[in-house]
Every structure is written in structure tokens, then in C-alpha cells.
Amino acid sequence: xxxxxxxxxxxxxxxxxxxxxxxxxxxxxxxxxxxxxxxxxxxxxxxxxxxxxxxxxxxxxxxxxxxxxxxxxxxxxxxxxxxxxxxxxxxxxxxxxxxxxxxxxxxxxxxxxxxxxxxxxxxxxxxxxxxxxxxxxxxxxxxxxxxxxxxxxxxxxxxxxxxxxxxxxxxxxxxxxxxxxxxxxxxxxxxxxxxxxxxxxxxxxxxxxxxxxxxxxxxxxxxxxxxxxxxxxxxxxxxxxxxxxxxxxxxxx
Numbered sequence: 001x002x003x004x005x006x007x008x009x010x011x012x013x014x015x016x017x018x019x020x021x022x023x024x025x026x027x028x029x030x031x032x033x034x035x036x037x038x039x040x041x042x043x044x045x046x047x048x049x050x051x052x053x054x055x056x057x058x059x060x061x062x063x064x065x066x067x068x069x070x071x072x073x074x075x076x077x078x079x080x081x082x083x084x085x086x087x088x089x090x091x092x093x094x095x096x097x098x099x100x101x102x103x104x105x106x107x108x109x110x111x112x113x114x115x116x117x118x119x120x121x122x123x124x125x126x127x128x129x130x131x132x133x134x135x136x137x138x139x140x141x142x143x144x145x146x147x148x149x150x151x152x153x154x155x156x157x158x159x160x161x162x163x164x165x166x167x168x169x170x171x172x173x174x175x176x177x178x179x180x181x182x183x184x185x186x187x188x189x190x191x192x193x194x195x196x197x198x199x200x201x202x203x204x205x206x207x208x209x210x211x212x213x214x215x216x217x218x219x220x221x222x223x224x225x226x227x228x229x230x231x232x233x234x235x236x237x238x239x240x241x242x243x244x245x246x247x248x249x250x251x252x253x
Contacts, residue, residue: 187247
């Protein structure tokens, strides 16, 4: 408890799935947690739920592919709270996709790069100047185990996530002297409300994911949230430019 006490933290894509797990863990560890997503009513619902439990929360709309919306939410946070201590770039999109020679470029490349990679860049681009002015901050970007191992048929997704890893290392190197740390967390197969229906519709695929993990189970949003708390907290004060795989050992076998 209190590992993020009084820190002002923005969690993008924070209203459901992995993002909701991160938002909950940040709030439980004492952060003032701003939950952002494209559907502000979903963000507000989670913020209200956490507030009833005694945690400090806020909710705001954010489409990460819009630089204007990034400027709006960062300005809102600075105006209301005076600083941003933790930027948790979690929001992203994925498609089932097709092999490169059959992909729909608008859906399987342009949109994935824009939302995942450019959206993450926009977040850091707008938040970092305020962190520099405040004397430091912490950035955690959600990547994917797909940036480290082959995932067929999702070229745009894995390219975007690999780009997030490279971009995060660059930010860590450039802004380390300004007391800004930047790391990535890479979830593996994680059980979320969006994945649950696949247990019945794609049982063989789901079983394959589990059997290829050293720890024979799906991850949970809390598993990812725990890793993000560590990277956002002072416990990781000597860690920057690193990617933490939270994949049950999937990438090592």
C-alpha cells in the first residue's frame, strides 16, 4: 500500500480490461488516478466505483490518436493538480489481421501504427515538458510479448509495439538526466472481458496459449497492474529503458 501515495497518474485506456486492472492497482497504492478512454462514461463508472471504495480518482475522455485531445487532457491535469507524476500509456488497438500480402492497409497497418505507436508518442510529447519543469516523472508504456516473439498475421500490431519499445529506450536515454524514467511492460495472454468469449469459440487456440506458458494459466489484469505499479513507483528508481515481460514464461519456451 501507498507505493504511489499522492502521485498524480494518468492511465490511458484505463476503463476496462488490462487498463482497468492498472487503474485499480494505481488507486489502491495511493495515486490520484485519472482514468482516460474514448468512452468517458466507462471511465467515469470505474472512477465512481473506486471512489466509493475510498480511492482518489478522476475521469476524462481521450482518443490517443488525436494530438489535440492529448493537449486538452494534459492541460486539464496540470490546471487541476499542478503536475503529472506518472504517465501510463496503456491504450491501444489490435486487429485479427491477415498476412502482409493480403492485409487491409487502412485497418491492419495505418490504424494500428497511428493508434498504438503515434498515440504513445503523442502522450510523451505532451507530458514530458511538464515533467521536465517539475524535476522528474515516470512513464510506463504498454507494449506486448508480440514485440519479442513472432506473432503471425499481425504485422502492424507487432511493428507498433516494437516501435514503442525502441521509442521508450530513446526517451529513457534522452530524459534520464532530467530525472524521467521510461519503461515498457509487455503482457502475454491475459484474461479480460474481451478474451473470455474466445474460450468457447476458439478453445484450441486458447488451450494452446496456456500450454505454451511455463505458468499454465492466463494472466490477469491485476498481474499487469502489479508490474506497472512497480515500474511507476520508487521501488524501480534505478530501472529505465527496460521491457518487463509479464507473459507467464511464454517468450522463453
